Amino acid sequence: MTQLTPQEIRSRLKDIQSLPTLPPIVSRLNEMVADQNITATKLGEVIEKDQVLTSKLLKMVNSSFFGFPQRIGTVSNALVLLGFNVIKTLIVTSSIFEVMQAADVGLFKHSLGTATAAGIIARRKGIKNPEEISTAGLIHDLGKIVVRAEFPELYQKIIDSTRENEVAIQQVELEVLGMNHEEIGGIVARQWNLPDRLTVALEYHHRPDKASDFAQVAAIIHFSDILVTAVGFGDGGDPWVPALSHTAWEQIKFSRQEMKEILEELDEKLVELENFTMDIREKE
Amino acid sequence: MQRIPIKMAAAGMKLAREAATPEGQVLCGPGTELSADLIQRLEKQGVMILTVEGHPVKMPGELSLAERLRELDRRFSKVAGDPVLKALKNLIAEYWIVQEKGEDYLQELKKRISS
Numbered sequence: 001m002t003q004l005t006p007q008e009i010r011s012r013l014k015d016i017q018s019l020p021t022l023p024p025i026v027s028r029l030n031e032m033v034a035d036q037n038i039t040a041t042k043l044g045e046v047i048e049k050d051q052v053l054t055s056k057l058l059k060m061v062n063s064s065f066f067g068f069p070q071r072i073g074t075v076s077n078a079l080v081l082l083g084f085n086v087i088k089t090l091i092v093t094s095s096i097f098e099v100m101q102a103a104d105v106g107l108f109k110h111s112l113g114t115a116t117a118a119g120i121i122a123r124r125k126g127i128k129n130p131e132e133i134s135t136a137g138l139i140h141d142l143g144k145i146v147v148r149a150e151f152p153e154l155y156q157k158i159i160d161s162t163r164e165n166e167v168a169i170q171q172v173e174l175e176v177l178g179m180n181h182e183e184i185g186g187i188v189a190r191q192w193n194l195p196d197r198l199t200v201a202l203e204y205h206h207r208p209d210k211a212s213d214f215a216q217v218a219a220i221i222h223f224s225d226i227l228v229t230a231v232g233f234g235d236g237g238d239p240w241v242p243a244l245s246h247t248a249w250e251q252i253k254f255s256r257q258e259m260k261e262i263l264e265e266l267d268e269k270l271v272e273l274e275n276f277t278m279d280i281r282e283k284e
Numbered sequence: 285m286q287r288i289p290i291k292m293a294a295a296g297m298k299l300a301r302e303a304a305t306p307e308g309q310v311l312c313g314p315g316t317e318l319s320a321d322l323i324q325r326l327e328k329q330g331v332m333i334l335t336v337e338g339h340p341v342k343m344p345g346e347l348s349l350a351e352r353l354r355e356l357d358r359r360f361s362k363v364a365g366d367p368v369l370k371a372l373k374n375l376i377a378e379y380w381i382v383q384e385k386g387e388d389y390l391q392e393l394k395k396r397i398s399s
Binding site for chain 2: 232
């Protein structure tokens with residue numbers, strides 16, 4: 001196996017071959033959204049012409065990590081309730097998540113779990129559109145997913161070395177790839193024009209105090225990642241709880257009682273997520 | 285108490301919490317003993333998860349409490365010096381102990397440790 005330089009990795013990422021291509025519908029939707037007069041109903045109608053995409057979308061928006069009390073039956077309802085940023089991100093990432101849920105259920109569960117925790121924390125902090133924060137949680141490890149799909153041999157090498165040497169995955173990524181999954185995720189998210197708030201959160205989820213305008217979102221994703229790793233749900237590539245940024249903790253910190261309630265709420269939702277992932281795998 | 289998918293419920297188990305549909309409609313209260321008939325009716329109404337007393341179902345791949353606590357320690361081993369994360373670890377451990385053995389057991393354990 002030849003060693004790739006970070007420049008070579010960057011250039012391969014610009015021309016991603018093994019990743020599923022973006023659905024053509026995405027550019028159409030972007031054009032439509034640029035039009036100020038567009039309604040959720042019209043956008044919904046365009047998406048609903050693609051039945052496979054529609055059924056995938058509705059399955060995701062009705063899964064427990066968004067935690068909507070009532071069932072969302074149509075795409076236009078989903079657009080109104082969750083916002084365009086969420087729906088667009090789900091459409092853009094749907095193919096790669098589909099690949100991942102079959103190939104790496106541990107990483108899929110880690111992503112869903114982080115999304116769930118992020119939604120719970122965002123609601124407690126009274127943040128507007130908490131579903132957007134859940135979505136940021138869902139895609140926070142996009143970099144790992146991309147490396148797994150585009151450089152499978154290197155990803156395996158990273159995972160093996162992480163286990164053998166008992167070190168954090170970010171450290172091995174730097175040694176093997178010359179950059180870590182935050183940076184790689186950022187490159188791909190920008191290439192796919194994902195919303196800034198979500199892109200910055202994924203780029204800085206291990207150093208949220210550097211996330212300037214989106215420090216609070218990054219802090220929530222940072223802590224959600226820690227929490228889901230701590231309770232042992234899924235597998236983000238290494239088993240170790242990442243270091244906590246105390247600046248981020250100061251921004252979102254909870255009392256002992258609040259943390260207890262969060263754990264309880266998370267635990268309940270994780271049982272539902274376990275069902276959701278079992279269900280998806282049974283249908284494959 | 286344990287939260288289980290309704291597919292894993294069996295007659296004789298007792299509800300620790302009310303059974304409700306995903307829309308939040310409560311169908312029966314805590315303390316209800318499940319029968320095969322009742323489980324079938326709840327499933328028809330759309331109930332997916334039940335919270336039952338004790339820990340009657342061993343999920344596939346599920347570890348014992350002692351094993352889970354050992355794994356928890358291991359996962360936190362690289363951040364052992366962080367007081368916030370140490371508090372989080374203890375909180376998770378206490379939560380699991382209460383879930384499986386009850387609050388009295390935890391208090392008893394704490395007494396034993398402090399004496």
